[in-house]
Amino acid sequence: MNPIIRYINKVVLSADIAAYPRMEDKKKSILLHLFFIFYFLVVSGFVVFNLVTDNIPFLIANCLGFVCGFILFYLYRIRKLLHVVTSIFIVTLTILVTFFIQTGGIKNTALVFALLLPLPVILLLGKHWGLFTLVAFLAVNTLGFYFFHDETWFPQYNLTMMGRTGLVFLLISLTAYSNEYVFELLYLRLEKLSDSLKISQQGYKNLAMNKERFVSMVSNNLGDHIGSFAAIANLLKEDYFELTDQQRMELIRSLANISQQNFKLLQDLMKWSTVQSELIPFSPKPIKLEKVYRDVIELFHPMIEEKNLSFFLKMKSNSEVFADEDMVGAILRNLVSNAIKFSHSGGEVKISAVENGDRMVVTVTDNGAGMSRETLMRINSKIPFSAAGAIPETGSGIGLILTREFLQKNHGELHIESQVGSGTEVSFTLPLAE
Template identity: 30%
Template sequence: MHFPDNIFAIILLITGMFSLWVGLAVFYKLSLAVRWFGAIILATAVWAITYGLELSSVDLSTMLFWTDIEYLGVATLPALWIVFVMRFTGKEAWLSKWNLSFIFLIPGLTLFFKWTGVFGLQYAHISVSKNTPFPLLNITPGIWYQIHTVFFYMMLAWGIGLIVTKFKKAEGILKRQNRLILVGAMIPWAVNLIYLLHIRPFKYIDLTPFAFISTSLVIGIGLLRFRLFDIMPVAREKIIEALHEGILVADQQGRAVDLNPQMKKILGNQKRSYIGDTLNMLFTEIDLLKEAENQPEHGQLEVSRKENGQTRFYAVTITPLPEQKTIHSGNVFLFRDITDRKQNEQKLEELNQLKDRLFSIIAHDLRSPLIGLADMIRLAEEGDLNSEEFISLLPELSKNIGYTSGLVENLLYWAKSQLSGATVNPVLFDLQPVTAPLLGLFQHNADEKGVKIHNQIREATFVYADPDMIQAVLRNLVANAIKFCRQDDFVFINASSSGEQVTISVEDTGVGINKENLSRLFAQENFTTRGTVNEQGTGLGLMLCQEFIEKNNGTISVDSVLGKGSRFSFSLPCVAHELVDMH
């Protein structure tokens, strides 16, 4: 290293020394919240000074020595920033020991990887470029460098988001101070982005420390001119008024002594003032005072309330107000609306169940016949089956193909209905032309088993529904009826009208259903039983029928007598009604 002979190093050294002095003054003279900003200034100063010394160096070893010290500022800046913002915005409760440990975990790992150089995680390759006006460090970033960069931007964005969210309704000097902080935070973000886009002086110089020095000066102006942190109690009051969380302060007797506008909104805004009302009057669903006595400090519980006919859920944080070390003068209740989260958790649980159900069907019902088909074709290709044996297996092959085709068709219908919501296109249509093709579709299967199908639906039997969905329902019900019929049994398709409803039934004289299976049919449970000649089922047909009927404003039911047959009935409107929302 020699005396700085380039403007970049000189600027960094001078401004870095100035920032070091300002940071020490802020750290030792001002309050705790401001000390964290003082720590930011100190980290910036360390970065600036050591980077200036790096730019003054001429050999690799000296440069790396200064970068090791430089990283004391580089690695810790994002963590110091988010801690400062949390304190500035009144989020001290978030800064538990565990949370602080997590916030400083990545900076700690960054320092470790930089100082040890293990596996090239921080710097994959380092060299000195001398094709510049003065020697510069040429760095190829490692994978951890990228991780720390993402962490840097996440902390910066999170901090800015907290400031914008909590202070967007600020007025007067509060608005000016917050604008100043935001501008100061945006400067290094923008400059570092330019650096990452490889827009750099002399190809290698990082202007980010210059930007952080500028930020320190901007915030410094705010400290001197607006006395930012002297008005923090006022800012706190403004924040509480603007909070999206409800805040309720109660005394030892459980009487409301203060609450913010959001809390009034949660309570329904039914009164001009809730001061003096007891917690039991305000919350009949839960004894909040008793819960406060039983909860540890900063305890949390969930409560639900009926609002405008809907149930809303709140996470309630209870913080005691200390009067002396062992005496509390009351409690602060913070209500955070978690209705969306609870609904999302429920949807996630439903999606997980759907995923498990789909995988189960694919793994068991679809995989087995496909393996059988593949084995049969492989034997034929290898010559292990002669023509006569292959022809004798064709009926079984045809059954397997028919089963697999039906399973895939039902699976696609059902999965689409569950995942994206099958679109309902209701029209007023005549049932008779829709059911007539079913006779031709199942005639071959019925003839093979000696089953007679009678379509007794008359012409001009109109329903208001989606024709494709109703055809899929009838196709599954008729297929089921034939499956459980014996030779010389009958299948009847009927329809009857009553007021604004039409009831359609598919009845058979087959073997019937035992009580245990009868209770499982419409329980959203995937199961199947074999038919009278060992036919397989998809396990999805009746689930699909229930889905489609309910989405067409109908209901479905079943009656069965073991040994005598079964009757599946479903009702549909015969006039236009608003359908169930499918989206």
């Protein structure tokens, strides 16, 4: 790399950009750092020149400017007062340039100092405040020329020089303004891209975390089921002839039950995998809740009859929600299945649907076993899937995961309340059909 370019990179990177999280502040830090360097070089040159020419008034002004610059640099670099120092730096620079223009400088050449302002003012203060500051600077100096141009102490500037300087001033200002405008557009796009990447990164983290928990839960369920199956099968093998017919039938029922649980586990696992790969079509439309309820009750009718459960429905016959019908059916099937599973024989299950603003609140209540406070806290956790498998059931617990997934797709929420021995109340919301 070219030594000059290497040195420039070193100077630019010496700015303390790590102290500022926003891209805009990083840019401002680098620019302010560079402008301070240029400022100190220029003022140091003037101090030396004024010493040589024995120009005491300008020597004092330049020394004061150097001291002010050093104090501001300390506040910027050490105290990290970026925005405060930026404003004071621009005000100080503007006052110094105004002072030189109004007093003439060296042989009435101070007008050229005005060309030092547009770049730092617009790039550091931004388009709007920078433009306002430049307009105020021009207004002050124009008023000074108008009121004091006849005074003996006021410099007699050449009109041709004033016109040329003004034209260059305007061109530099437009260039700085255009640069700031383009940077702002690029910055906004970069900020959107950065936000999108952060969301994606968090999504991947959540997905990885959820998959780990999911695999752990499935492994535990499979391990328990297969272990129980193996133990019962081994018992039948070793003690088949010593067992009574009734005992053998009980063990066979247990094997059949475990087999059904494993089959349901695999089905739920396949459903979850399909949801994760987004292969399930999502087709929201106005649907009647009562029809979904009737289909679910018909499906579970044998289980309801077997446990002699009483079902109560409270909803308007024309209650409609805007959601995917298959997903709403799966949500209600999972919740009703749990209510039936944990209800005692002869128990009650109540289902209600009540409108609340632009949402429909559907509640499934049972008076069965209920859940402990610790289990309930895990289930109602806002962390995605953290409650998976928390319900004390003999199934896989994946149904709750699918319920949360489907509700999330349909812009709904899930909430569960329960007490040990008093039953469980599960509520979920869905958007109302217009």
